[in-house]
Amino acid sequence: xxxxxxxxxxxxxxxxxxxxxxxxxxxxxxxxxxxxxxxxxxxxxxxxxxxxxxxxxxxxxxxxxxxxxxxxxxxxxxxxxxxxxxxxxxxxxxxxxxxxxxxxxxxxxxxxxxxxxxxxxxxxxxxxxxxxxxxxxxxxxxxxxxxxxxxxxxxxxxxxxxxxxxxxxxxxxxxxxxxxxxxxxxxxxxxxxxxxxxxxxxxxxxxxxxxxxxxxxxxxxxxxxxxxxxxxxxxxxxxxxxxxxxxxxxxxxxxxxxxxxx
Numbered sequence: 001x002x003x004x005x006x007x008x009x010x011x012x013x014x015x016x017x018x019x020x021x022x023x024x025x026x027x028x029x030x031x032x033x034x035x036x037x038x039x040x041x042x043x044x045x046x047x048x049x050x051x052x053x054x055x056x057x058x059x060x061x062x063x064x065x066x067x068x069x070x071x072x073x074x075x076x077x078x079x080x081x082x083x084x085x086x087x088x089x090x091x092x093x094x095x096x097x098x099x100x101x102x103x104x105x106x107x108x109x110x111x112x113x114x115x116x117x118x119x120x121x122x123x124x125x126x127x128x129x130x131x132x133x134x135x136x137x138x139x140x141x142x143x144x145x146x147x148x149x150x151x152x153x154x155x156x157x158x159x160x161x162x163x164x165x166x167x168x169x170x171x172x173x174x175x176x177x178x179x180x181x182x183x184x185x186x187x188x189x190x191x192x193x194x195x196x197x198x199x200x201x202x203x204x205x206x207x208x209x210x211x212x213x214x215x216x217x218x219x220x221x222x223x224x225x226x227x228x229x230x231x232x233x234x235x236x237x238x239x240x241x242x243x244x245x246x247x248x249x250x251x252x253x254x255x256x257x258x259x260x261x262x
Contacts, residue, residue, distance in 0.1 A: 002136035005031050006108040013251065014137050016053055016080025020087060020174045025222040026253040035082055037139060046145045047101065052082030052138045056089070059143075064155045069148035070099040072155040076162040078174075082138040087247075088127045092158050097122035101144040107134045125178050125247055167207045171216040176229060177244040187244055188212035194235045204228045226250070 005012040011030030015021070037051035040059075046068050050059055059081060060074025073091040077084065084096045085103060100117040107113065120128050129135055162168065177187035191197070191211035199206045203220030206228065207213040214228055233244050 001031070001033055002106065003108065003110045006136065014082070016083045017055070017078055018173075019077075019079035019083055020248050022173055022222055022225055022248050022250045024251060024253045028251050029253050035080060035137075037082075039140070043142070046147060047142065048145070049140055049142045050081050051140050052080060052085070054081045055079075056081050056084045060155065063143075063145055064151040067147055067149065067151065068145035069151040069154075070094065070145040071143070072151055072158055075155045076159050081141050085138055085141055086127055086129050088122045088125055090125070091162075095122075095124075097127070099143045099145060101142040103138060103142070104140040105129075105138050106136045108136045109134065110136075112139070124181060165210055167209045167213050167215055170207065170209075170213075172207070172213045173248055175212045176214050176232075176246065176248050177212055178247045180242055180244070183242070186212070190236050190240055190242060190244070191232055194232075194239050196232055196235060199228070199231070201228045201231065206232065 002012065002014070004010075011028075012033055013028065013030065014033045014035050016035045035053035037053040038055070039049075039051035040054055040062075041049040043049055048059075048063065056074050056077050056079050060071040060077070063071045064075065071094070073094040074084065074089070074096075077089055077091065079089070083089070085100070089096050097117070097120075100120075102117060103115045103120070105113050105115060122128070129138065175187075177191075179186045180190070188211040191206060196206050197211050198208050200217065202224030203217050204224035204227075205215055205217050207215050214225060229246065229248075237243050
């Protein structure tokens with residue numbers, strides 16, 4: 001399907017669970033492909049080869065239950081393995097890139113490639129796949145994890161903290177902004193100190209629980225969210241001189257968003 005879209009210049013997006021995605025109110029004028037590659041293989045001790053459509057939180061729980069460390073944080077992150085790789089998802093001092101051995105992809109020409117972790121450059125919430133021009137899709141990921149007797153307990157602590165500090169029972173698309181680099185302060189802290197918790201536009205509101213989560217209180221439109229994002233960015237910039245960068249991905253209706261995998 002990806003090759004067909006590329007051949008006929010049809011914009012496409014590969015969606016797993018849609019975490020960190022905000023679609024325009026007009027939708028997306030192209031092909032939306034649902035990733036259902038949900039395979040899992042135990043290659044050897046601590047090495048898992050996982051389909052890109054496998055649920056990332058399930059992988060985190062499974063690996064911890066089997067006595068391996070590295071993906072404790074994943075137990076609380078919705079989305080798929082492919083999306084976690086694409087965004088280099090992370091939390092609690094861990095990130096996806098630290099556990100990767102290799103990644104299998106398919107190019108827009110239909111060629112399969114295996115890329116080794118040592119040849120790939122990841123950063124905070126960034127991966128080389130975000131700018132890879134000939135990427136059609138991430139197919140599978142091989143993770144290398146270390147044995148740990150305390151991984152399961154640590155994950156349970158992470159999940160408990162998440163339930164207490166994030167609006168997990170409300171409708172949101174996850175963190176809206178990346179944390180500013182090298183400043184020692186999070187986006188949530190800046191938004192909170194700017195007095196924006198509870199600020200709302202239409203049905204979109206800055207969460208009272210965690211200021212970097214914008215929740216749909218009922219009937220929120222995409223434009224409500226965009227307007228709230230713009231307002232928060234402006235207020236934080238005016239107060240602290242810091243320009244927040246979005247972590248959330250916005251999909252316009254008529255733009256070519258080939259190579260997205262969320």
